[in-house]
Amino acid sequence: MGLLFSHDTLPQRVLFGTGKAAEHLAAEVAAFGATRVMMIAGRRDANTAAGLSARLPVVLHYSDIVQHVPIESAARARAAAREHRVDLLVCLGGGSAVGLAKAVALDTGLPVIAIPTTYAGSEATNVWGLTEDGRKKTGVDARVLPATVIYDAQLSLSLPSGLSVASGLNAMAHCIDSLWGPRADPINAALAAEGIRALATGLPAITDDPAGIEGREQALYGAYLSAVAFASAGSGLHHKICHVLGGTWNMPHAQTHATVLPYVLAFNAPHAPEAESRIAAAFGSPTALEGLNALRKRLDAPRALKNYGFDAADIPEAVSLILPQVPAINPRTVTGENLTELLTAALHGTDAAGLSPVKA
Numbered sequence: 001m002g003l004l005f006s007h008d009t010l011p012q013r014v015l016f017g018t019g020k021a022a023e024h025l026a027a028e029v030a031a032f033g034a035t036r037v038m039m040i041a042g043r044r045d046a047n048t049a050a051g052l053s054a055r056l057p058v059v060l061h062y063s064d065i066v067q068h069v070p071i072e073s074a075a076r077a078r079a080a081a082r083e084h085r086v087d088l089l090v091c092l093g094g095g096s097a098v099g100l101a102k103a104v105a106l107d108t109g110l111p112v113i114a115i116p117t118t119y120a121g122s123e124a125t126n127v128w129g130l131t132e133d134g135r136k137k138t139g140v141d142a143r144v145l146p147a148t149v150i151y152d153a154q155l156s157l158s159l160p161s162g163l164s165v166a167s168g169l170n171a172m173a174h175c176i177d178s179l180w181g182p183r184a185d186p187i188n189a190a191l192a193a194e195g196i197r198a199l200a201t202g203l204p205a206i207t208d209d210p211a212g213i214e215g216r217e218q219a220l221y222g223a224y225l226s227a228v229a230f231a232s233a234g235s236g237l238h239h240k241i242c243h244v245l246g247g248t249w250n251m252p253h254a255q256t257h258a259t260v261l262p263y264v265l266a267f268n269a270p271h272a273p274e275a276e277s278r279i280a281a282a283f284g285s286p287t288a289l290e291g292l293n294a295l296r297k298r299l300d301a302p303r304a305l306k307n308y309g310f311d312a313a314d315i316p317e318a319v320s321l322i323l324p325q326v327p328a329i330n331p332r333t334v335t336g337e338n339l340t341e342l343l344t345a346a347l348h349g350t351d352a353a354g355l356s357p358v359k360a
C-alpha cells in the first residue's frame with residue numbers, strides 16, 4: 001500500500017536566536033497586547049528573569065516550582081494568577097517551569113510564552129502533567145500548548161554538562177519513542193531522524209566545550225524537533241515506563257529517561273526494522289543500539305536506576321503500574337516477565353544488548 005496517514009501540526013510560533021531572548025520576548029508580549037504578565041522562573045533564574053522582563057508589564061514573579069507538578073503546587077500558582085489578574089504567562093526554565101505554566105493555562109486558558117533552558121521539550125507539546133498522591137496523570141489539551149517558544153542558547157550555558165547530557169537524552173527518547181508511538185507517522189519519523197542527528201552532534205559538542213554556543217544551539221534545535229515528533233506520535237512504551245517511575249518514586253525526569261532509553265531500544269528495535277534502520281542511519285552507525293550506546297559512552301550518560309531512587313523491591317509495583325498503560329500497539333508484546341527483565345537490567349545498568357530476545 002502507498003502512504004496512508006493523518007498528521008496534526010500544532011500551531012505555535014518558534015523564535016530562535018542566541019542572545020535574542022529579551023528582544024524576542026518584548027516583541028511577543030507587545031503582540032499579545034498583554035498588560036499583566038506572570039513570570040514563572042525558579043529562584044536560580046531570578047536574575048535572568050528580571051533582566052529579560054525589566055521593561056515588561058510584569059505583575060508577578062513566581063518561583064514556587066516543583067518537579068512533576070504536584071496538584072498543590074498547581075493550585076497555588078493558579079490562585080496567584082487569579083489574584084493578580086494575570087493576562088499572559090511567561091515561563092523560563094526547564095520542563096518543571098513549563099509544566100507549571102501549563103497547569104495554570106489548563107485552568108485559566110491564559111496564553112503561554114515559553115523560554116526553555118533544558119532539552120525536555122515540554123514547550124512544544126500540548127501535553128500537561130500533574131501529580132496527585134504519588135500518581136502522575138497526563139492529558140492533552142490545546143490550552144497548554146505555548147503560543148510562542150523562544151530559544152536562546154545563551155540561557156542554557158549555565159546548564160551543567162551532566163544535566164545537559166541527561167536532558168539531551170530525554171529529547172533523544174522523544175525521537176526514538178515517536179518512531180513506534182501510537183500515532184507514529186512519516187512526518188514524525190522525519191522530524192525524529194533530524195532530531196537524533198542534531199542531538200548526536202550537539203551533545204558531544206557540549207561536553208567537549210561546555211561554554212561553546214554551537215553545541216547548545218544544536219541541542220535546542222534537536223530538542224524542539226524531538227518534542228514536535230513526540231507530541232504528534234504520542235507516548236510509546238519508553239514514556240509510559242518513565243512516567244510511572246517519575247511520578248511514583250519522584251525520580252529525576254531527565255536522568256530516568258536517559259537511563260531507561262537503551263533498554264527500551266534493545267527491547268523494541270529487533271521487532272521494528274524500519275525504526276531500527278532509521279535510528280541507525282541518523283546515528284550513522286551499523287545498528288540503532290550501537291549508535292545510541294556509542295553516544296552514551298562518549299557522554300558518560302546516566303547508567304542505572306538504582307542511582308536515582310529506585311530499588312529492586314520497587315520492581316513488582318512498577319510492573320503492575322506500567323502494564324495497564326502499555327500502548328495497545330508496541331513492536332514487541334510486553335509481559336510482566338519481559339518488563340521485569342527490562343527494569344531489572346535498567347536498575348543495575350547491565351548491558352542492554354543482553355536483554356532476552358522474544359520467545360518464539
Ligand SMILES: NC(=O)c1ccc[n+]([C@@H]2O[C@H](COP(=O)([O-])OP(=O)(O)OC[C@H]3O[C@@H](n4cnc5c(N)ncnc54)[C@H](O)[C@@H]3O)[C@@H](O)[C@H]2O)c1
Pocket residue numbers: 042044067068069093094095096097099117118119120121122123125126127128129155156157158159160163167170253254
Ligand atoms: N508535558 C510535556 O510534554 C513534557 C515533556 C518533557 C518533560 N516534561 C516534564 O518536565 C519536567 C522535567 O523537566 P526537566 O528535565 O527540564 O527538569 P527541571 O525543569 O526540573 O530542571 C532540572 C534541574 O535543572 C535546573 N536547570 C534548568 N535549567 C537550567 C540552566 N539553564 N542552568 C542550570 N540549571 C538549570 C533546574 O533548576 C532543576 O534543578 C518533568 O516534570 C516532566 O514530566 C513534560
Ligand SMILES: O=C(O)CCC(=O)CC(=O)O
Pocket residue numbers: 068099122127128129130138170239242243
Ligand atoms: O508533563 C508531563 O509530565 C507529561 C509528559 C512528559 O513528561 C513527557 C516526558 O515523559 O518526557
